[in-house]
Amino acid sequence: MAPRIGSLLLVDTERIKRRGAFAVVEVRVMTYMKYLPALLSVAIANPFLYLLAVGVGVGKLINTHSGGVDGVKYLTFLAPALLATAAIQNAMDEVVFPTLEGFKWNKNFFAMNATPISAKQIVNGVLIAAMSRVLFSVTVYGAIVYLFGGFTTARGWLSIPTSLAAGASFGAFIMGIAAWAKNDDTFFMVVGRFVMMPLFLFSGTFYQLSTMPIYLRWIGWLSPLWHTTELGRFLTYGHHISAMMFVFHIGYLALMFTAGIIFSHRQFARRLAK
Amino acid sequence: MANQEILIEAKALVKRYGDFTAVNGIDFQVRKGESFGFLGPNGAGKSTTMRIIAATLTRTSGDISILGKDPEKFGPEIKAHLGVVPQTDNLDNALTVEENLYIYGRYFGLSKRFIKPKIEELLDFAQLVEKRDVKVEALSGGMKRRLTIARALVSEPEILMLDEPTTGLDPQARHILWDRLFRLKEQGVTLLITTHYMDEAEQLCDRLMVMDKGSIMAEDSPAGLIKNYSTKEVLEVRFGSDRNAVIAPQLKEMCDRIEVLPDRILMYADDGEALLHELGQKGLHPLTSLVRRSSLEDVFLRLTGRTLID
Ligand SMILES: Nc1ncnc2c1ncn2[C@@H]1O[C@H](COP(=O)(O)OP(=O)(O)OP(=O)(O)O)[C@@H](O)[C@H]1O
Ligand SMILES: [Mg+2]
Numbered sequence: 084m085a086p087r088i089g090s091l092l093l094v095d096t097e098r099i100k101r102r103g104a105f106a107v108v109e110v111r112v113m114t115y116m117k118y119l120p121a122l123l124s125v126a127i128a129n130p131f132l133y134l135l136a137v138g139v140g141v142g143k144l145i146n147t148h149s150g151g152v153d154g155v156k157y158l159t160f161l162a163p164a165l166l167a168t169a170a171i172q173n174a175m176d177e178v179v180f181p182t183l184e185g186f187k188w189n190k191n192f193f194a195m196n197a198t199p200i201s202a203k204q205i206v207n208g209v210l211i212a213a214m215s216r217v218l219f220s221v222t223v224y225g226a227i228v229y230l231f232g233g234f235t236t237a238r239g240w241l242s243i244p245t246s247l248a249a250g251a252s253f254g255a256f257i258m259g260i261a262a263w264a265k266n267d268d269t270f271f272m273v274v275g276r277f278v279m280m281p282l283f284l285f286s287g288t289f290y291q292l293s294t295m296p297i298y299l300r301w302i303g304w305l306s307p308l309w310h311t312t313e314l315g316r317f318l319t320y321g322h323h324i325s326a327m328m329f330v331f332h333i334g335y336l337a338l339m340f341t342a343g344i345i346f347s348h349r350q351f352a353r354r355l356a357k
Numbered sequence: 358m359a360n361q362e363i364l365i366e367a368k369a370l371v372k373r374y375g376d377f378t379a380v381n382g383i384d385f386q387v388r389k390g391e392s393f394g395f396l397g398p399n400g401a402g403k404s405t406t407m408r409i410i411a412a413t414l415t416r417t418s419g420d421i422s423i424l425g426k427d428p429e430k431f432g433p434e435i436k437a438h439l440g441v442v443p444q445t446d447n448l449d450n451a452l453t454v455e456e457n458l459y460i461y462g463r464y465f466g467l468s469k470r471f472i473k474p475k476i477e478e479l480l481d482f483a484q485l486v487e488k489r490d491v492k493v494e495a496l497s498g499g500m501k502r503r504l505t506i507a508r509a510l511v512s513e514p515e516i517l518m519l520d521e522p523t524t525g526l527d528p529q530a531r532h533i534l535w536d537r538l539f540r541l542k543e544q545g546v547t548l549l550i551t552t553h554y555m556d557e558a559e560q561l562c563d564r565l566m567v568m569d570k571g572s573i574m575a576e577d578s579p580a581g582l583i584k585n586y587s588t589k590e591v592l593e594v595r596f597g598s599d600r601n602a603v604i605a606p607q608l609k610e611m612c613d614r615i616e617v618l619p620d621r622i623l624m625y626a627d628d629g630e631a632l633l634h635e636l637g638q639k640g641l642h643p644l645t646s647l648v649r650r651s652s653l654e655d656v657f658l659r660l661t662g663r664t665l666i667d
Contacts, residue, residue: 085475087513087544088513089513090512090513090515091510093467093513094437094438094465094466094512096437098466099433099437100433103466106460106463106466109460109463110449110463113452113460117451124370176534188450189447189449189451190445191450193447194447194448195464196413197411197413197439197443197462198464199432199433199437199442200435200464200479247609272494339452355413356414356415
């Protein structure tokens with residue numbers, strides 16, 4: 084047995100204050116590695132099936148009947164929305180499950196809480212890890228869109244950063260909700276059915292929000308998916324938006340992200356102190 | 358020990374959960390290198406007090422300082438030097454035994470170079486070398502407990518806090534733990550222990566605090582408690598479960614104090630044999646009798662009206 088050094092010399096609290104979140108990232112990545120094959124197959128199969136069905140199938144119908152949407156091929160129009168949807172879905176999985184697990188099923192957040200890692204660092208670490216998984220998934224998604232000919236110019240790849248913004252702002256927010264939810268299981272079934280689904284359907288994903296009746300458009304305005312999709316369409320093929328709307332979209336996403344982080348930090352601190 | 362610096366100090370410490378007061382204004386001090394035990398029946402407030410010290414639960418009122426710092430302001434600074442074994446294991450079920458030790462070291466910002474040999478040492482201590490690559494969910498209850506204890510040692514903490522550490526451990530594992538705790542104590546580590554086993558309290562603790570319903574009932578060394586709260590010896594007699602209660606009033610007049618338990622009566626006296634002789638002279642012949650020295654169990658019974666393990 085090596086002679087005792089003691090925590091006074093061993094543990095560098097200042098360093099943990101700066102870098103503690105990365106220990107949380109590390110444990111998340113270790114956990115991902117346990118189901119890497121599943122993770123990889125989902126990342127590839129999901130966009131592939133989607134693009135075959137919607138992008139190519141429906142796209143062909145639309146392209147031949149009306150010569151595309153918004154002046155471009157249907158798949159080009161659709162790509163930023165599909166990537167953003169995948170980002171949101173992925174962020175949700177990688178943020179909600181670890182949170183429910185950490186507080187309830189596994190209680191490993193309580194184990195972390197007994198170490199110098201702070202509640203904020205747990206939030207930040209889980210989110211950073213989730214976003215690296217999102218980055219991986221949307222990059223694969225982008226590559227498959229490219230193979231299907233969805234990116235007519237190199238600007239198409241800009242849908243990757245915009246979809247990351249969707250994942251991050253939604254993820255930051257839903258994480259706090261997951262920490263706040265008391266009755267987790269039913270709660271997330273409700274979120275899945277009545278929040279995610281409408282968000283997906285009414286955010287101008289498959290057609291422009293302006294074609295939607297006005298009394299349904301508010302769903303899109305609230306949804307990070309619509310804001311990112313608009314930005315993505317603007318950046319990837321020059322879909323028209325005003326300068327004011329451009330700023331507004333970015334502002335909305337930034338605000339949602341910041342508010343989400345603050346909300347999550349508070350919820351985590353509150354729940355860990357119980 | 359008395360001249361060592363004070364590492365933990367609580368003054369008028371209160372914790373309420375809603376209307377319920379779990380810790381009701383307690384004061385105590387723990388000095389460096391001491392091993393300090395909390396004894397008390399279920400619900401006494403031991404774990405609550407431990408969690409406040411561990412900076413994972415906020416107090417309602419009163420003052421507490423750990424390593425000279427307020428846990429509400431300096432949580433991470435305090436936690437950096439604590440090793441915490443909670444009452445219920447909270448291992449990471451998704452990871453293996455070895456990975457659990459590794460990642461816990463990472464939470465303390467330790468380098469991989471330091472953690473690697475440390476894992477070997479701790480696996481050996483926890484007798485989990487063969488289980489190193491097994492997922493935690495596949496361990497037995499006692500193995501999980503051993504891993505939780507080993508995990509708390511990764512960072513070589515100044516203060517080791519063990520909330521009922523040996524519950525669920527077999528005798529061999531208990532003795533390995535005791536041995537390790539003795540060695541840590543020799544190296545100057547401060548120990549905080551809660552337990553329901555009086556032999557453990559007697560063996561491990563320099564000083565004990567007996568709690569009940571959130572308050573401190575007594576505080577002293579194990580020997581001091583026995584001296585102050587019990588007689589030198591105890592005579593245990595059985596008259597059969599239906600007769601015990603009938604005879605009790607008669608016995609009460611013959612000694613300092615008696616305790617009527619469901620299966621036996623405890624009679625407190627400085628000379629147990631003499632008392633037994635006296636019983637015989639009065640024509641009282643118990644079915645079985647036993648004279649023994651007073652133990653912490655007797656102190657506990659006196660102070661809380663309950664047996665230690667309930
Ligand atoms: N989160 C909580 N919310 C409400 N009441 C609580 C909470 N935690 C503990 N209590 C109450 O506070 C009291 C003290 O609990 P605590 O866990 O500190 O007891 P303990 O002395 O550790 O008991 P045991 O020997 O059973 O472990 C109990 O009555 C318990 O019901
Ligand atoms: Mg307890």
